[in-house]
Amino acid sequence: MAGQRNCFPKCRDFNCIKRAVKYQGNDIWCEWMGEPCALKNCTYAVCRIRQLLNDGVCGKSIKRKTREDTRPEDFYDEEIRVKGKVMRKMGDRDIF
Secondary structure: OOOOOEOOOOOOOEEEOOOOEEEEOOEEEEOOOOEEOOOOOOOOEEEOOOOEOOOOEEHHHOOOOOOOOOOHHHOOOOOEEOOOHHHHHHOOOEEO
């Protein structure tokens, strides 16, 4: 996918569940594992806005693809008969 970015520990939405991330200048160190922080393999890395995907990609950087295959008319095959208050408010006996 074009335009996708990997999540990184210096992101303001990044959080470590174990609180084991230590920032040393440009290096990000995981004190729990004793090695540099690698988000792709870490099970304790989370995103505060829940946008971290399984492969370490930031969900905010992926553009959503939507498509309109169905129309609202396709959902309603039959009429619903109504009485009482609903009929008086709608002004019709049938709802499509």
